[in-house]
Amino acid sequence: MEEWINSKGESILRDYGIKSGQNILDFGCGSGVYSIIASKIVGDKGKIYALDYDENPLEELSDKIKNQNISNIEIIKTSKEISVPLNSNSIDVVLMYDVYHLLDKDERVNLLNEIYRILKINYVILSYFAIHIGSYGIQLNKVQILIKKTGFELIEQFKRPMFHWSWIEEAIVLNYRKVEKK
Numbered sequence: 308m309e310e311w312i313n314s315k316g317e318s319i320l321r322d323y324g325i326k327s328g329q330n331i332l333d334f335g336c337g338s339g340v341y342s343i344i345a346s347k348i349v350g351d352k353g354k355i356y357a358l359d360y361d362e363n364p365l366e367e368l369s370d371k372i373k374n375q376n377i378s379n380i381e382i383i384k385t386s387k388e389i390s391v392p393l394n395s396n397s398i399d400v401v402l403m404y405d406v407y408h409l410l411d412k413d414e415r416v417n418l419l420n421e422i423y424r425i426l427k428i429n430y431v432i433l434s435y436f437a438i439h440i441g442s443y444g445i446q447l448n449k450v451q452i453l454i455k456k457t458g459f460e461l462i463e464q465f466k467r468p469m470f471h472w473s474w475i476e477e478a479i480v481l482n483y484r485k486v487e488k489k
């Protein structure tokens with residue numbers, strides 16, 4: 308697992324399209340496994356907005372940021388209500404990793420609309436780690452229909468080992484780009 312977090316995870320996120328200089332929202336970041344990997348890729352010219360409502364994992368992330376001298380992660384603590392305090396058309400990539408299933412129906416719609424608002428147009432990504440399929444009311448075809456209806460177009464689908472809780476498992480990641488609404 309250490310090896311995945313310290314090296315393999317980085318090459319996988321690069322494959323998903325994360326690049327130097329990008330601004331990234333990690334929605335439901337938890338203790339920041341993905342935020343920290345992404346922060347190494349985006350470097351000094353990029354920024355990671357690590358958003359969660361739960362204080363405990365955010366405190367853990369805050370300690371990691373201090374201990375590892377990371378300067379490009381900004382923690383955003385919300386009230387759990389779906390509202391993303393970032394400017395419209397300002398973000399290159401949103402990571403929606405292992406969080407969508409925890410939201411109710413209205414929250415899923417609100418979150419996708421907020422993500423649509425903050426992402427820049429065209430080749431910017433909503434990267435969805437499709438997990439818990441068959442539970443939490445998650446049917447992949449229905450999730451895909453809702454994402455498409457919000458204004459996104461599927462660009463790539465991956466099957467790679469991903470960090471989930473405290474283990475690594477083969478998982479599906481779907482990347483979408485924001486398209487202009489007519």
Ligand SMILES: C[S@@+](CC[C@H](N)C(=O)[O-])C[C@H]1O[C@@H](n2cnc3c(N)ncnc32)[C@H](O)[C@@H]1O
Nearest residue numbers: 335336337340359360361364387404405406409
């Ligand atoms: C299973 S953890 C995943 C953490 C991280 N994304 C990862 O893949 O390792 C889900 C996280 O989503 C957060 N979360 C759930 N609902 C949320 C909401 N409405 N707003 C912000 N964060 C939320 C939880 O607090 C939790 O930290």
